[in-house]
Amino acid sequence: MDEKKRKPDLGLLRLVAPYLRAHKPLIAVSVFALLAGHFFSLSLPFLTRHAVDVDIKGGDPAGLGRTAFLFGGALLLGFAFTAGSNLGVSYLGQRLLYALRLDVLRKVFRLPSGYFDRTSTGTVLTHLTNDVEAVRQFVSEGLVTVAGDLILAAFVFAAMFAVNWRLALATAVSVPLFLLATALFRKAIRTGFRRVRAANSEINTALVESLGGHSVISLFRHRTPAIRHFDGRNREYLDAYRQVVDAYAAYFPVIEVVTHLSLALVLAVAHFRMGAAVKPGEVFALFALINMFFRPLRDLAENFNTFQSALAALERIDRLMGEPEPIADPPRPRLPGRAPGGEIRFERVSFSYLPGKPVLRDLSFSVRPGEKVAVVGATGAGKSTLAHLVPRLYDVDAGSVSVDGIDVREWPLAGLRERLAVVPQNVFLFTGSAADNIRLFAPEVGRQAVVEAARAVNAHGFIERLPKGYDENVLEEGMSLSTGQKQLLAFARAFVAKPSLLILDEATASIDSETEALIEKSLDRLLEGRTAILIAHRLSTIRRVDRILVLHQGRLVQEGSHEVLLKQDGLYRQLYEMQALALA
Ligand SMILES: Nc1ncnc2c1ncn2[C@@H]1O[C@H](COP(=O)(O)OP(=O)(O)OP(=O)(O)O)[C@@H](O)[C@H]1O
Ligand SMILES: [Mg+2]
Structure with missing residues (x-):
């Protein structure tokens, strides 16, 4: 050293x-x-x-x-x-x-x-x-x-x-x-x-x-x-x-x-x-x-x-x-209007984690308020990366990401993240009860809101069956939730936040068809009235969106509905045929 x-x-x-x-x-x-x-x-x-x-x-x-x-x-x-x-x-x-x-x-x-x-x-x-x-x-x-x-x-x-x-x-x-x-x-x-x-x-x-x-x-x-x-x-x-x-x-x-x-x-x-x-x-x-x-x-x-x-x-x-804090509130944040809005726009976005290794290249697309869009692509295509840029976990190298017409870098950080909920690919559980994990320890979220959210996304059933119900410590020895249950818990977390925008990074892990059906139903409730980007691995998820974006090595290569894209001789059909999309 x-x-x-x-x-x-x-x-x-x-x-x-x-x-x-x-x-x-x-x-x-x-x-x-x-x-x-x-x-x-x-x-x-x-x-x-x-x-x-x-x-x-x-x-x-x-x-x-x-x-x-x-x-x-x-x-x-x-x-x-x-x-x-x-x-x-x-x-x-x-x-x-x-x-x-x-x-x-x-x-x-x-x-x-x-x-x-x-x-x-x-x-x-x-x-x-x-x-x-x-x-x-x-x-x-x-x-x-x-x-x-x-x-x-x-x-x-x-x-x-x-x-x-x-x-x-x-x-x-x-x-x-x-x-x-x-x-x-x-x-x-x-x-x-x-x-x-x-x-x-x-x-x-x-x-x-x-x-x-x-x-x-x-x-x-x-x-x-x-x-x-x-x-x-x-x-x-x-x-x-x-x-x-x-x-x-x-x-x-x-x-x-x-x-x-x-x-x-x-x-x-x-x-x-x-x-x-x-x-x-x-x-x-x-x-x-x-x-x-x-x-x-x-x-x-x-x-x-x-x-x-x-x-x-x-x-x-x-x-x-002394480490720089590039991701902070702008000196003069622009305040969005009162209306919930819900528009996301990527404009010529380029991004790399490491210099010289671009992950997203010149990516442009937009999602209208209330619209549901799926993003598909091979592993490593940059889908999760795209989801990181909207709440500013990382900032773009070039181009811009905007929410409701305002560049995310001009938003007050807390305001931006309040308007948006991300369900990540891997759900992280904290030491604490099931209820705490849903409200993320926010004291202002009451028990009723927690239960309501859990009911809405069908998590209520399995939580109630835990030995201590909502008070069960979900990380205690011998007590660990299944991938599907974690997913439902994360849905409840997002539901409680009442966001107008939702980004779901679907877990790639396979789950049994019963849980899958449960998750599908939950997803409908979660998506209701919201703008959503669904990073999809399952056909059942893709079926409920208005539009599909196909990503290949950080570029947008195809765009359209499932039926239209299947007819084209492109990457989407290849992914479909190679079963890169889990065809449940
Ligand atoms: N934190 C990081 N630091 C450096 N490189 C990263 C980081 N996260 C991802 N990458 C790289 O960026 C590229 C895109 O990763 P990303 O996670 O966006 O892929 P993905 O499309 O979500 O894949 P999957 O379908 O497997 O989830 C990959 O080549 C990956 O190695
Ligand atoms: Mg990913």
Whole structure:
């Protein structure tokens, strides 16, 4: 990935700025608590020095008691403030996670269908889970803590010199060793975590595909290769994480050694200078301070990684948030008249999903209000594509699609999609009851409207026979609807929407003749008084239309009624004879 070469840009922090701005008081309180916690922790070595050099040396038990009391108080306050600051910062991180995830999901909904053609579900899923989590971690464990650690290290350093500069200098000798160990450690965990992240994204993709393709995997005895494929990713994750764990395992003991080396150096200097320039209390204080000094530095080395992976995650989120939204409301939408209308016009439409691979070419036709038109053609002819252009799932490359005399790109998007219902080739069911799947969770659609729609399209019968009727969860374990039932449910969905235009992309799957008869009857009710484009695979569907359009490789090659087209020596007759149209 390009992530390796490019240095993440600190300017990306502007992405989190609005979320942080919303929590200014919380940040102020957390930072204050952090500083106060540091202050009280830092006072402990000084109290120790006072106890040894003044109270004990001076033989003052009452004074020692007072100092001990202060020590206890400082310890308690330091603990309280540090705990408070941790709490505030964690809470801040969770608030950010919540808000950022919602914003990313909102963005995902605004993206055009084309984005999902070129991006795997696993990748989008990783944005919504790992990437937002990395940013949270950065805010709660990185930003404030890093700033706090830097401040603490600087304070401790100054305090060490304030206690005794000779002893402090002795400590400084071990600093290069610390820096070397840290540099090696950072390099190891950086490459390790980068591998972990890449493996994680691949695991997500493999999982999404395994779940989505579960039946294909079973049916085609693809299980062993699928497991082997997954195992490869899983093992890479394991290996990558081991690299990280190894680095930690070596680094922490090294830091312990460096810390104790400093302590030894302090003792050595004390040995040579004792009496003249070093007091025992100062040695005690220095011991405490040295322990305090390396901890934040070690944390910084650790947090540096969080910081980097958060920047990389931010970069990915930034790229996602910056994706263009070509399919949006026009700046000045044209409002259609009040009349329901129902006219569709394609004018010299060309369209391709991928540059250089045209799917629709110079396609022109129109459907008058109330007219029913069938579109037929071989598989891959571009029929479903045509259906995608009317509700603007995709926009045309050239030419125009208009509804009721207005180019679809000039319609308010919601208004356009309200006027139109599409029954797609493959019906998607959501987790929820049968009723929810018909009303698509729209609270304003009451139970009565749902039942009415189901009755109108003959879905009522089978829904009522479900164990819990309209409240049956249609995706529950063991509860799955047949293709025909899904089709009827989708009809009810369209019926509830009361559209003036209907596009039906007929499922190619064959269904039994009883269901077929049911669907035919339902279709009559659904089409009543509406303009419709029926992408037809069945002769029974074709029979009820006014006109048939024959599509071949994205071009309109024939147009007319079933009888007229059959008489012509053209593609329609070929399709008919090859039984590409299911002749039920
Ligand atoms: N999302 C997509 N990205 C890229 N190419 C696509 C996409 N969807 C369809 N295509 C291509 O566009 C062409 C037309 O596809 P379309 O789905 O419109 O065919 P169709 O006529 O509906 O076929 P069928 O009868 O099998 O449903 C095909 O060559 C297909 O490979
Ligand atoms: Mg299709």
